[in-house]
Amino acid sequence: MTTRAPTALTLPSVGPEPLALDRAHDAVLGYARGLRWLRFRSPGVPEGRWTQVPAFGWSRFDTRPAGENLDADVLLGEGLHGRLDPAGWHAVHDALAALAPRVDELEARAGGRPFWELPDEELSVLGEPGTVGALLRRIGEDAGPRPAHVLAALHHRRPDLVPHLTRTTRRTLLPLLEEGDSGVEAVVHRELRANEEGFAALEAALAEDVAEVRPTRLRLHDVLLWLATTLRFAHAENEGRRVRGAS
Structure with missing residues (x-):
């Protein structure tokens, strides 16, 4: 008998409904690659200009x-x-x-x-x-x-x-x-x-997208929980979709 691959994570800490693995993947990818706009001023550009910077702590911590x-x-x-x-x-x-x-x-x-x-x-x-x-x-x-x-x-x-x-x-x-x-x-x-099988599948799905580091499933849980509890999940998820669409 073939075992069906998991399609969602059941995480009561994140929300009452199962979290689809595709959404979890996009959210973590967005955490790793997502950008936000920042108004930047310098002595050379005193009037200021807009620039994009990493939206989350991935490059300052995980890597x-x-x-x-x-x-x-x-x-x-x-x-x-x-x-x-x-x-x-x-x-x-x-x-x-x-x-x-x-x-x-x-x-x-x-x-x-x-x-x-x-x-x-x-x-x-x-x-x-x-x-x-x-x-x-x-x-x-x-x-x-x-x-x-x-x-x-x-x-x-x-x-x-x-x-x-x-x-x-x-x-x-x-x-x-x-x-x-x-x-x-x-x-x-x-x-x-x-969610052992679900997190294993999420790790595998992210392996190519964030090849510079392999986050443990403990860190993946932390990222998903933090994004959900701080109301940043939607931004990260949208950024993950953007990154996947651009690749």
């Missing part, structure tokens, strides 16, 4: 090489979430330094397995202490006043293990928590496990 030190990690966080003032910069730097031993614990506990291949018990309070879910919860609690920058840097270092969550996406996941979940990361884990 950048892994940081060689904490300073580089902070810059990666800034590439996705914006420049920090001196106090914010030091807060992120210090948080990353303080969290290093806990991240080592997390990697040891995962034992080389990516986030979506971990058993459900690793994201349940029933297995605590010492589970992946418990360690991720502590990392989120100790990320300091700029948690988005910290988690972005940690995700960039381990894109297959550390979910990248912001205040906005975390709030979106909260109503989907189930009894026994160790944290909102359990919701992400559940959606990745339930």
Whole structure:
């Protein structure tokens, strides 16, 4: 019997209806290649002119090489979430330094397995202490006043293990928590496990369009969730269609 290929992702965090894989593909492609207009003024052109710049953080984050030190990690966080003032910069730097031993614990506990291949018990309070879910919860609690920058840097270092969550996406996941979940990361884990074939198909579909980097399905989930919760999905989807039409 031939298994029918999935045509949609079922992601309650993104919306109540299944998300067609074609739409998800266009949205991620638009995130990677989409443009927006910016009015630019310079000493040579004081009257200003319009120019197009990347609409999203792909080129400033996803395509950048892994940081060689904490300073580089902070810059990666800034590439996705914006420049920090001196106090914010030091807060992120210090948080990353303080969290290093806990991240080592997390990697040891995962034992080389990516986030979506971990058993459900690793994201349940029933297995605590010492589970992946418990360690991720502590990392989120100790990320300091700029948690988005910290988690972005940690995700960039381990894109297959550390979910990248912001205040906005975390709030979106909260109503989907189930009894026994160790944290909102359990919701992400559940959606990745339930859509294993769909995300594998999405990875394959994007392989040629964004050949410079292969985003993990954890990052793909993050992008789709962020686009939906910040009302940017339509822009990214339209840009993805434009890019595909121009190729």
